[in-house]
Amino acid sequence: MQTNWKERLHILAQLFSVFVRIGPSTFGGGYAMMPVIEREVVEKRKWIAEKDLADIVSLAGSAPGGVGVNAAAFIGYRKAGIPGAAMAVVGVTLPTFIIVIVLSLFYLKFQDNPKLEAALKGVHGAVVALIVMAAYRMAKAAIFDKATAVLAALAVLTLLVFPVTPLIIVAAGIVMGIILIRAKEKIGLKADTEKTSSSHSDQELMYPEYYI
Amino acid sequence: MIWDLFLTFFKIGFISFGGGYTVIPAIQNKVVSQDWMTIAEFQKAVSLAGMAPGPIATNAVTLIGYNTAGILGAIAACAGIVLPSLIVVIVLSSFFFPLQHNKTVKSIFYGLRPVITGLIAYAAIHFGGFDKPGEYSSMTVFALLICAGCIWLLVKYKWHPLTVIAAAGVAGIVCL
Numbered sequence: 251m252q253t254n255w256k257e258r259l260h261i262l263a264q265l266f267s268v269f270v271r272i273g274p275s276t277f278g279g280g281y282a283m284m285p286v287i288e289r290e291v292v293e294k295r296k297w298i299a300e301k302d303l304a305d306i307v308s309l310a311g312s313a314p315g316g317v318g319v320n321a322a323a324f325i326g327y328r329k330a331g332i333p334g335a336a337m338a339v340v341g342v343t344l345p346t347f348i349i350v351i352v353l354s355l356f357y358l359k360f361q362d363n364p365k366l367e368a369a370l371k372g373v374h375g376a377v378v379a380l381i382v383m384a385a386y387r388m389a390k391a392a393i394f395d396k397a398t399a400v401l402a403a404l405a406v407l408t409l410l411v412f413p414v415t416p417l418i419i420v421a422a423g424i425v426m427g428i429i430l431i432r433a434k435e436k437i438g439l440k441a442d443t444e445k446t447s448s449s450h451s452d453q454e455l456m457y458p459e460y461y462i
Numbered sequence: 463m464i465w466d467l468f469l470t471f472f473k474i475g476f477i478s479f480g481g482g483y484t485v486i487p488a489i490q491n492k493v494v495s496q497d498w499m500t501i502a503e504f505q506k507a508v509s510l511a512g513m514a515p516g517p518i519a520t521n522a523v524t525l526i527g528y529n530t531a532g533i534l535g536a537i538a539a540c541a542g543i544v545l546p547s548l549i550v551v552i553v554l555s556s557f558f559f560p561l562q563h564n565k566t567v568k569s570i571f572y573g574l575r576p577v578i579t580g581l582i583a584y585a586a587i588h589f590g591g592f593d594k595p596g597e598y599s600s601m602t603v604f605a606l607l608i609c610a611g612c613i614w615l616l617v618k619y620k621w622h623p624l625t626v627i628a629a630a631g632v633a634g635i636v637c638l
Contacts (some may be wrong), residue, residue, distance in 0.1 A: 273515070300586055315547030316517035318517060323548050339544060350536075369635050376587055378590040381486075382583075388582055402579045405580025406587075410587070415477065415488060419577055424570045426577075428569045
């Protein structure tokens with residue numbers, strides 16, 4: 251019994267330490283984590299098989315929240331149940347949490363500096379640019395026929411005109427997805443649920459949630 | 463207050479499909495309506511959040527929590543936005559894998575992905591202030607140029623986001 255308890259603690263500690271180191275590498279998006287996860291989790295510790303990595307990214311992209319946190323949660327859960335998932339998530343979140351607080355203190359100290367304000371305005375522009383890129387990357391995987399294009403356009407227009415919560419948009423998307431595929435099949439049109447590989451690398455297609 | 467922070471972001475966490483960008487407008491609306499911050503302050507917070515590694519929404523929420531109620535507020539907000547991820551992944555992992563090739567599930571994603579694209583596009587528009595011309599929070603021409611410049615650097619030269627952010631900061635000091 252005692253060995254079991256010690257082993258469990260050891261695994262939880264390992265999960266924490268692995269993800270504490272992985273967390274800060276998510277600059278530029280959760281996908282930036284994936285090579286690091288591959289190295290630490292798949293190769294070094296063999297917690298997950300190589301082929302499962304794509305599935306993990308799929309699942310991580312399907313759950314709410316960032317790919318990074320979700321992937322950590324899943325790997326932690328697989329390895330050591332709920333405590334494992336919790337440790338992994340705490341590990342992946344803690345470093346950036348601390349960095350954010352430090353950044354905040356730094357800002358509070360210098361916030362009256364007009365240069366800082368100007369710099370922040372510049373960064374604001376950069377962040378908008380990053381969001382645009384994220385939309386673009388998502389669009390590459392998501393929009394490949396008229397129906398998906400219309401759906402995306404409708405979503406944006408609705409959001410611009412009505413103050414709806416994203417939940418409604420998400421629900422509408424889910425429902426429309428099912429309806430559209432059924433309708434297409436009834437009419438006899440080819441109903442691809444995904445973009446079929448063209449000249450794009452498979453990697454890009456597999457990870458539309460790259461931007462996070 | 464602490465509980466408010468936790469609960470607010472806990473609820474938002476559940477609808478953050480497609481990642482943090484999709485709920486930035488929702489966070490903005492909540493933050494402004496609760497009088498935790500002004501729009502301008504929110505934009506600064508999110509910009510600051512972009513300078514740290516990790517998901518920008520999580521960072522922004524942590525900042526908002528810290529700004530509103532100190533370190534406890536930061537923890538409450540951060541825990542709030544992150545917990546739904548933990549819960550959903552645990553629940554999903556049991557039956558996601560056998561289901562992911564299921565036709566209905568695939569149809570769901572067929573509809574979900576474009577809609578998420580729309581949400582992210584809207585986030586860019588809303589956060590950039592493009593939908594409210596004339597207000598304090600909308601971008602000046604220079605800021606717009608910086609934004610366009612960043613997009614160009616990201617696309618054409620494939621710069622790392624952190625480098626682009628740093629460059630934008632410098633550009634801000636020089637031009638604004």
